Amino acid sequence: MVKTRPVFVDTDTALRLSFAVLAGEVRMPCSLRQVLIRMLEAEPSGTAQQRLWLDELLGEPSGLVDFAGLTANEIRGQCALVVAAAAHRLTEAEHFAMLARYAQSYHERAAGVHGLVALLLPAAPTGNHAALLDLMWRRYLPTRYLGGYSLRDIAQRTHVARQTLWRLAAWLREQCDAMELQALQRLEESFVRHGVCDTFNA
Structure with a gap:
């Protein structure tokens, strides 16, 4: 699937969500959406940004991420590339x-x-x-x-x-x-x- 819009609104969001996706994938062997929903719902004092991510996952567009048209594997792949960039493109x-x-x-x-x-x-x-x-x-x-x-x-x-x-x-x-x-x-x-x-x- 080729997207015409960026997946993430900014680099901070890309990093936060990508690290969370990859960590959640290891801890909980279920669907990506379930991993993120459980992770965010378990944070009663979550930030406003985390609440926006949760809204996005529950079907309310937040403007912070755009997963439309992507499969779970494609989302994981995108997040893996973001984390890899942090490892290999920085001092x-x-x-x-x-x-x-x-x-x-x-x-x-x-x-x-x-x-x-x-x-x-x-x-x-x-x-x-x-x-x-x-x-x-x-x-x-x-x-x-x-x-x-x-x-x-x-x-x-x-x-x-x-x-x-x-x-x-x-x-x-x-x-x-x-x-x-x-x-x-x-x-x-x-x-x-x-x-x-x-x-x-x-």
């Missing part, structure tokens, strides 16, 4: 940032988080590995898993002052924001050219 640091941000499995997300820590630690204003690792998880863990990752909790575990942690968190946010933006821009060039999406920033 190592950018790929780690995409894994930390979008990966669904703990193993993949941990690879991104630990990879970023290893790359950023030499330039960090505070060279405490445990503190940087905790702050990185604080940034990338889903909100429901963030118990124990307040600055007070991290300070108690790592023996780094909260004010120092606050400065380190601000530095980390600046570094990771820049890497994520660069990765999205790099992927956007390829995705728009190949008709995968319109833009990374709708």
Whole structure:
């Protein structure tokens, strides 16, 4: 099936949904549509974007994805290409940032988080590995898993002052924001050219 419209509205949506599709396919051997519906319905505090995806899957056009005319295998194939692009078209640091941000499995997300820590630690204003690792998880863990990752909790575990942690968190946010933006821009060039999406920033 040759589509005349992009499948995804932007690069962020393409990455979020593609990682979710491939992770769900492994965990639940049922139809793609059922995988996504179950995944999204299981998130009572889901984002507005996730609710739009769910509406799309339940038959209410959302404007974020366009699966019309595609079979389940074609959708999986499209999502696999998106995830592969994140692995092969980016720098190592950018790929780690995409894994930390979008990966669904703990193993993949941990690879991104630990990879970023290893790359950023030499330039960090505070060279405490445990503190940087905790702050990185604080940034990338889903909100429901963030118990124990307040600055007070991290300070108690790592023996780094909260004010120092606050400065380190601000530095980390600046570094990771820049890497994520660069990765999205790099992927956007390829995705728009190949008709995968319109833009990374709708």
